Amino acid sequence: MLSEFSLIDRYFARRARTNTRRAALGIGDDCALIAPAAGEMLAVSTDMLVEGRHFLSDVDPHALGHKALAVNLSDLAAMGAAPLGFTLAFALPKPREDWLEAFSRGLFELADRYGCELIGGDTTAGPLNLCITVFGSVRQDAALRRDAAQPGDDIWVSGTPGNARAGLGVLRGDWPQARIDGADATHFRRALEYPEPRVALGLALAGIARAALDVSDGLAGDLRHILERSHVNAEIDVDALPLSDALARLPRALQLQCALAGGDDYELCFTAAQAQRGAVEAAAQQAGVRVTRIGTITSPETAASPASAGTADAVDAQTRRTTQAWPAIAWRDASGAPLNLTLQGFDHFHAD
Amino acid sequence: MLSEFSLIDRYFARRARTNTRRAALGIGDDCALIAPAAGEMLAVSTDMLVEGRHFLSDVDPHALGHKALAVNLSDLAAMGAAPLGFTLAFALPKPREDWLEAFSRGLFELADRYGCELIGGDTTAGPLNLCITVFGSVRQDAALRRDAAQPGDDIWVSGTPGNARAGLGVLRGDWPQARIDGADATHFRRALEYPEPRVALGLALAGIARAALDVSDGLAGDLRHILERSHVNAEIDVDALPLSDALARLPRALQLQCALAGGDDYELCFTAAQAQRGAVEAAAQQAGVRVTRIGTITSPETAASPASAGTADAVDAQTRRTTQAWPAIAWRDASGAPLNLTLQGFDHFHAD
Numbered sequence A, B: 001m002l003s004e005f006s007l008i009d010r011y012f013a014r015r016a017r018t019n020t021r022r023a024a025l026g027i028g029d030d031c032a033l034i035a036p037a038a039g040e041m042l043a044v045s046t047d048m049l050v051e052g053r054h055f056l057s058d059v060d061p062h063a064l065g066h067k068a069l070a071v072n073l074s075d076l077a078a079m080g081a082a083p084l085g086f087t088l089a090f091a092l093p094k095p096r097e098d099w100l101e102a103f104s105r106g107l108f109e110l111a112d113r114y115g116c117e118l119i120g121g122d123t124t125a126g127p128l129n130l131c132i133t134v135f136g137s138v139r140q141d142a143a144l145r146r147d148a149a150q151p152g153d154d155i156w157v158s159g160t161p162g163n164a165r166a167g168l169g170v171l172r173g174d175w176p177q178a179r180i181d182g183a184d185a186t187h188f189r190r191a192l193e194y195p196e197p198r199v200a201l202g203l204a205l206a207g208i209a210r211a212a213l214d215v216s217d218g219l220a221g222d223l224r225h226i227l228e229r230s231h232v233n234a235e236i237d238v239d240a241l242p243l244s245d246a247l248a249r250l251p252r253a254l255q256l257q258c259a260l261a262g263g264d265d266y267e268l269c270f271t272a273a274q275a276q277r278g279a280v281e282a283a284a285q286q287a288g289v290r291v292t293r294i295g296t297i298t299s300p301e302t303a304a305s306p307a308s309a310g311t312a313d314a315v316d317a318q319t320r321r322t323t324q325a326w327p328a329i330a331w332r333d334a335s336g337a338p339l340n341l342t343l344q345g346f347d348h349f350h351a352d
Helices: A004-019 A061-079 A097-113 A163-172 A182-193 A199-205 A219-230 A252-261 A274-287 A317-324 B004-019 B061-079 B097-113 B163-172 B182-193 B199-205 B219-230 B252-261 B274-287 B317-324
Strands: A032-034 A041-050 A082-092 A117-125 A129-138 A154-158 A212-214 A233-237 A268-272 A291-298 A329-332 B032-034 B041-050 B082-092 B117-125 B129-138 B154-158 B212-214 B233-237 B268-272 B291-298 B329-332
Touching: A004 A097, A032 A082, A032 A117, A041 A061, A041 B082, A041 B117, A041 B129, A061 A082, A061 A097, A061 A129, A061 A182, A061 A199, A061 A212, A082 A199, A082 B041, A082 B129, A097 A117, A117 B041, A129 B041, A129 B082, A129 B129, A154 A274, A163 A182, A163 A252, A199 A268, A199 A274, A212 A219, A219 A233, A219 A252, A219 A268, A219 A329, A268 A274, A274 A291, B004 B097, B032 B082, B032 B117, B041 B061, B061 B082, B061 B097, B061 B129, B061 B182, B061 B199, B061 B212, B082 B199, B097 B117, B154 B274, B163 B182, B163 B252, B199 B268, B199 B274, B212 B219, B219 B233, B219 B252, B219 B268, B219 B329, B268 B274, B274 B291
Parallel strands: A082 A117, A233 A329, B082 B117, B233 B329
Antiparallel strands: A032 B041, A041 A129, A041 B032, A082 A129, A154 A268, A154 A291, A212 A268, A233 A291, B041 B129, B082 B129, B154 B268, B154 B291, B212 B268, B233 B291
16 A cells, blocks of 8 residues: 555655646645735635535546536636646545546646646545645736625626536436436536636636626525625526526426526626626637626615515415525516525535 | 534634734635735645544544644744634534534634634535645745755754653553553643644744754654755754653653654754754744754765664565665664664554
């Protein structure tokens, strides 16, 4: 069995050392040394991935290496920050060379595409757990914060959310009644295992969009974080949600469940002034990513009307208080008629 | 049961928000924004703590909160960096309010003493796992690197290493033959549970010491990291090792096992030119920490003689190659006579 230090050296450190550009000192010392460019801030985010929670025990290690870094790069994208580097801490039940080889390959293939270098880490024995902290560079006044949405802003989403949740449904056999053909199932599974962080889009939107976040826990739940931090409400046109062709072939209820309450696509949800519509479209074209307007930021006073809480007679007082609580999202169809949706984001201490 | 977001808010985020000084944007957005002072680098280190490996399942959560941050601050100390902030990612089997209350209190008591603020994090369900990434500030030319030791340097150690290993021995009942009185056992256990990061000493040594690291896996094993990175060897006077009164009351074999092969004290081991002896003593006095000279850095040519590998007849060729492999540490007693020590550092993928 390889010792911890041999493992790090073989799969991670040697690669990091030959690759070092931005860190003055990388793996092998007590700390890495890193600095943002003059006038820029370091954007920092950390994500922990746990077996059984964020991935299944038989996950392809190459896909896991990709995804572990992708979810972190996605946080940089949501901030409009350019990737610089990352640290990797992981606990492994026991080191298996074939597993580490595939994991590190998936990790570094993505890292190289975004010029994001491994600058430090930690390895220990324990139940499989991956913790990555990622560093990016952004001008403080251009950062896409969650607290910057304003009433009247358009609400946009990138890509076609919901495919990853459909992929999870396929893997877990959630919908035995639904007929899903093989090509669609492959499409969904790919979305789940190899999410593409929207780094180029985030960079192109800096200075154009107002508020942004990446959708990791579901559009309905994550949008609330922008609303809370910006002290606003929202109206969403559910019929405007962009769906992949594969997702559009599922029953409508599953489409909405996947697109609104499913996380793991790591698309960006952002707001921008209506006057910026052309600039947003141009930024998306430059980044090579589809973006779609799905709604509008409303002021806190124009809260969701009672009608938006659905058939009021059918819900008890407790439920009504919950669904009407600020921040409120008014769900509409293309005609503007209210829809009753009782969806919530994925909360890690609740059942999925 | 509290939801993930309520938990973070109750025990961590609210505290972090009211406390924010250095981060332009803290918990609650996709990234935190942080920058070192002009002309300084950001020193970054990450450590993962796993139940059963780094702490026992019945650990006092207040002590765990302290130690999880202490081991990271220790990495900054070993770099000569001033603490700025940290991110905390943790997996919890299920959130218990009393546990979180005590854990966060232990964490923030230490964080406040060093002006190190929580700037971001992640929480998930899973086997107990703590991952902290810490940020400090250091002038690049003053950083205490591992690769800067030179032949002729004195080798120093802070404090009295070995107490934490003795504390682990007491907790696990490793030495049923040894009589350890209650006050000594309490002293050992305190060293294990509440290590004090040598931040002030690290800062005082910047520009005076050459190479440094913090001893987390045992002095004998960790010193090798300096030797490897600096391409030098070492001679250690085992009789010069500073022992606590409590450790000095244990049998000599246990003293050496604890002081040389036991980690978890988080003392600093550093080298400095002989001309700096007065400056080192003054820095230690300023920091209020005892420091002791325990040996000398030697050139790679003056490798440990065969005698230092012990009774050569008794070891097979394989062992001899291993114990004589570069880098070599020649263990001596106060008279300069070679000692046979077959100790190694604590390697997380080997049995302890």
